[in-house]
Amino acid sequence: MVNGRTPSVKDVARSAGVSLGTVSNVMNRPEVVSPATRERVERAMAELGFVRNESARQLRAGTSRTLAYVMLDGTNPFFHDVAQGIELAAEDADLSLFICNSNSRAEREEVHVDRLMQQRVQGILITPVNPEAAYLTEIARRGIPVVIVDRVGAGGVFCSVAVDDVLGGRIAVEHLAEQGHTRVAVVGGPESIGQVRERVQGAREVWAELGLPPDDLIHLPTAALTVAEGRSAGERLAGIPARRRPTAAFCANDLLALGLLQQSIGAGLRVPEELAIVGFDDIEFAAAAAVPLTSVRQPRQELGRAAAQLVLDEATNPDHEHQQLTFVPELVARASTVVRPRAY
Amino acid sequence: MVNGRTPSVKDVARSAGVSLGTVSNVMNRPEVVSPATRERVERAMAELGFVRNESARQLRAGTSRTLAYVMLDGTNPFFHDVAQGIELAAEDADLSLFICNSNSRAEREEVHVDRLMQQRVQGILITPVNPEAAYLTEIARRGIPVVIVDRVGAGGVFCSVAVDDVLGGRIAVEHLAEQGHTRVAVVGGPESIGQVRERVQGAREVWAELGLPPDDLIHLPTAALTVAEGRSAGERLAGIPARRRPTAAFCANDLLALGLLQQSIGAGLRVPEELAIVGFDDIEFAAAAAVPLTSVRQPRQELGRAAAQLVLDEATNPDHEHQQLTFVPELVARASTVVRPRAY
DNA sequence: AAGGGTGTTTGAAATGTTTCATACGCCGTG
DNA sequence: CACGGCGTATGAAACATTTCAAACACCCTT
DSSP, X not given: OBTTBOOOHHHHHHHHTSOHHHHHHHHHOGXXXXXXXXXXHXXXXXXXXXXXXXXXXXXXXXXXXXXXXXXXXXTOHHHHHHHHHHHHHHHHTTOEEEEEEOTXXXXXXXXXXXXXXXXXXXXXXXXXXXXXXXXXXHHHHTTOOEEEESSOOSTTSSEEEEEOHHHHHHHHHHHHHHTTOOSEEEEOOOTTSHHHHXXXXXXXXXXXXXTOOGGGEEEEOOSSSSHHHHHHHHHHHHHSOTTTOOSEEEESSHHHHHHHHHHXXXXXXXXXXXXXXXXXXXXXXHHTSSSOOEEEEOOHHHHHHHHHHHHHHHHHOTTOOOOEEEEOOEEEOXXXXXXXXXXX | OBTTBOOOHHHHHHHHTSOHHHHHHHHHOGGGSOHHHHXXXXXXXXXXXXXXXXXXXXXXXXXXXXXXXXXXXTTOHHHHHHHXXXXXXXXXXXXXXXXXXXXXOHHHHHHHHHHHHHTTOSEEEEOOSOTTOHHHHHHHHTTOOEEEESSOOSTTSSEEEEEOHHHXXXXXXXXXXXXXXXXXXXXXXXXXXXXXXXXXXXHHHHXXXXXXXXXXXXXXOOSSSSHHHHHHHHHHHHHXXXXXXXXXXXXXXXXXXXXXXHHHHHXXXXXXXXXXXXXXXXXXXXXXXXXXXXXXXXXXXXXXXXXXXXXXXXXXOTTOOOOEEEEOOEEEOOTTTOSSOSOO
16 A cells, blocks of 8 residues: 555556556566566565556556446346346456346436446446337447347347247247136236237237137236236236136236235135146246246346347457347246146 | 547537537536536537546546445345345435345455456445455455445454344244244254354244253254255255154245245145244245245345445545444244234 | 636646557577 | 577557646626
8 A cells, every 4th residue: 555545557666666567567468577577566566455447447448348237127036047147158258247227217227328338338238128219229329239138129220139928928828728728817017018018919819829719818917017916916816706717827927926826825725726827937936936836937047148148249249240039938837837747 | 429439528529619628517517617618518419429438537536436236145135135225325326336246155256346446436335255254354454445234344344234143033933932832943054154153043042041942943954045955954854753843943044934935835734833934034025925924024225225325434434433233133923923913 | 997806718737557669688690 | 799589678658537727708896
């Protein structure tokens, strides 16, 4: 420590009796400096407690060492799993990951993105409130690598990584139909969330294809994708007269499904005998529920990892081409829909 | 955009026909510049798509606009709730929050902290693998504000914010004893985790004070604080001969408790009649379980918020004094221990 | 008309790195 | 002994901001 101020390369240089440039070389190209001086410089660094100033490095070098992920909803473990996948890829590339959370608020999201731009992050991964937002395409057009996660980006100005949500909705409802259900609730909302729209759409499509009457696929809208809303949907479900009441429910995500499950069991319903439940995402807590939850699995970590690789490619590869990666969701059948499930 | 390069203040100045300093003033002290020129400069900025370079700002101003939180275990929602609390406080102070995750690995933690030092973050909030780690006190001694979250820091070189874990263990087991249980399992491990040690210690203390035989408080060690380990503990519990088997379990955190709950219900046990369960942390999923979980609540967001305030005080207030804040945990009784719970 | 404010703008220095052309020292070769 | 060549070390420029003393312009007093 030099009189309170944190020491700079200059201090190190003086203390080691070499020039600025040499200190820099020790850090960035150790092979060009002789072992003896390197030794000396390293000792000086340790003695002074030198810590390289990343701002100065970045300013001069023009390149930052961070990636950023702006997630949509911090209360949903799904996004943390995605983040974990990104983190792993970032670690491999020796980059730091900056994680932000918009909490589904568009203005908060924009504040975060704005700051990330100021930091000159290498690339931005984002699960946006609205993937069509003009400011996003604007940023991408300026050459900042942007990858949309869990939605497909508009207009081909950025890469995106997502799961086929329509297909997800299809296999969920197909599974329920296979189990013999002919009155099914679809729980999810608000419609403003693209994922919800598509999952519901998939459900409707396959329902029609199976030749089942549209009125027997009952949409229970929710105000958000939360456990509490799942419970509330459960109450509404219980209010439906028995002969019209669905025998199964497809929830737009696992949080809803867990809420519905809790409410139903609390009300004395047997799951799956009296009410079968399918969730979406396959978060860890889905498998951990008292009645393990059947769910449409998204490859959460893989999603993140792939997104990170795309953003890195865009940042480093001069002839990068934008691509929209689509993963195929997979039904994981557990006790909430089948009495003796195949998978656990 | 100026020939590919992202525009700088210099470009804005030229385009608006003013000097560098004026552009800077528009950004940092708009009140000193006349409305007319401000207008002109702002228009130029918008036209060129100017984005302030945070590295340069920070380098010159010497002060960064970010806080960082290094969390211990990204798979545990508890830490995300803490992070959320920090984020709120950071937002109020107009700072960004950098979130890292050590995943309980000491070397990963150190890599993260090292980078944060290089970034010259205003302060570091951390739930460390080992709060006694020498490198942490080293950093604190250099004057970087460090706050230990969810543990009490060693040696008074930093602030810390935590819940009284011993007390938490006490009220959990006291509650079970009140319900008439005289054989209780304590589920948790590894011992290397300080929180676990103290919670178990609290359980033992109160057990002894109640005059119950030590052998009837049965410690089931686990390798980690996860749902899977909770399940495995459940299997071991089931293996205990009926006349020796505990009628209640206190788990060192909610993930364990959820795993135990799942395993027990799956094995046909009635909860709480045949096995009562208490968790710790009171994460959202505890209340959302099929049998809502009794848990020792930590004020998660409050913990984060308080920690952020301490770090900010240390960063800005010249006569800051280190303090160890201790919050009092609170038992939230739900259906997993009482047939008709008071709280939901 | 000179002087003194006041309000606005300017220009240069400073921040801590990296980079790169240049200089240096030394050895072996011709 | 001079010279090219090689391995190291150097010093200055550059990066994009902020800051601050100084300059400037203008108006109001006296």
